[in-house]
Amino acid sequence: MSAPKVEVPTERHRRHETSSERWRATAWAGTRAALPVLAALSPLALLVGVSTGAAGQSWAWALVSSALVFSGSAQLALADLLAAGAGLGALIVTGLVLNARLVAYSASFAPHWRGTSRRWRTVAALWLVDPTFALGVDRAERGRDGPAGLPAFFAGVGATLWFGWAALVVVGMAAGRGLPLGRVGFAGPLVLIALLVPRIREGRRSASIVVTAAAVTPFVAGLPMSTGVLVAVLAGVAAGHVVRDAT
C-alpha cells in the first residue's frame, strides 16, 4: 500500500527529467544529422578562409562574415571581389543577390515554427542557410517531434554548422594556399544533392520546380552580379504555378 505513495513524486520527477532529456536527445539528433554535412562542406569552408586571407582581410572580418553572411557562395564572392579591387556597390549588390534566397527559406520555414517563442525563431533565423533549411524542413515534414521538437533539433543542426563553419574558415585562413582541396572540393555540391533529392520526391509540383531551376542555371550562369540565380529561381516558381500535384 505504501509503494504507490512513494512512487508518485518519483514519477513526477522522472517526467520532468524526461522532457529535458528528450530535448537533449533531439538536439543531439540534429548534431548527428549535421556532422556529415559539415564534413562534406569543410573543403568549401577552408576555401572561404584561404580566399579571405588572400583578399587581405583580418580574422575579425572572417569571423563576422561567417557569423552574419554565413553562406559559402556569398562569402566566397565577397572575398574574390575584394581581392579583385571591386567597389562598394558591386560588393553589396552581389552579396545581396546571392543571399536573396534566404527570404524564400524564411517564408518556407516559418509555418513550421508557429507556436514557438520569438527568441527561438530569432536564433533559427540566424542559423538559416541552405543545408540547415533542408535538414530542418525535412525533419519538420516527417513530423518526428512534438511542438518543442523542432527548436531542439534545429539547435543541434544550427549550432554544429554555424560554429563548425566559422572554425573551418579560420583554419583555412591560417593554413593559406597549399591546402590540397582539389578533388574533395566536390563533396560540397554532392551534399547539396543529398539534401535536394528528398524535395524532388515530394511530388510532381516540387519536382518540376527543382528540375526547372536546375535546368535553367547553366544558361544564366554568366549574367552579371550573380543575377542568374534569381532568373533560375523565377523559372522554378513559374513551373510551380503551372504544374500541379496529382490528386
Add this chain to the structure above:
Amino acid sequence: MTAWAALLAVGLASFAMRLSFLVLAGQMTIRPAILRSLTSAAPAALAAVTAGAVLSGDPAEAPSRLLAAGAAILVATRTRSVGLIVVSGLLVQALADGVIG
C-alpha cells in the same frame, strides 16, 4: 574600409532576410498567391545553388563532375544517408577521372 562597409551591409541585410518571415512577418497577413510563390522559391533556390555548385570550376573536369552528380542522385533515391551519397559521388568522380583523364 570598403571591406567592412560591404561586410556589415551584406551581413545585416542577410540577417534581416533570414528574419523576414520567421520573426518580422509574424503579425502580417500575406496574400496566399505571394506566399505560394515564396514557398516555391525555396526549393528552386536550393536547386539553383546546387546546379551552380555542380557546374562551376574547371570545364575540363565537367564530365566527371556530372557523372558523380548523376551517381549521387541515383544513390540519394535509395538512401537518406548523406555520408553514403557523398562518398559514392566522390568515388565515381575519382573513377571517371581515372578513365577519362
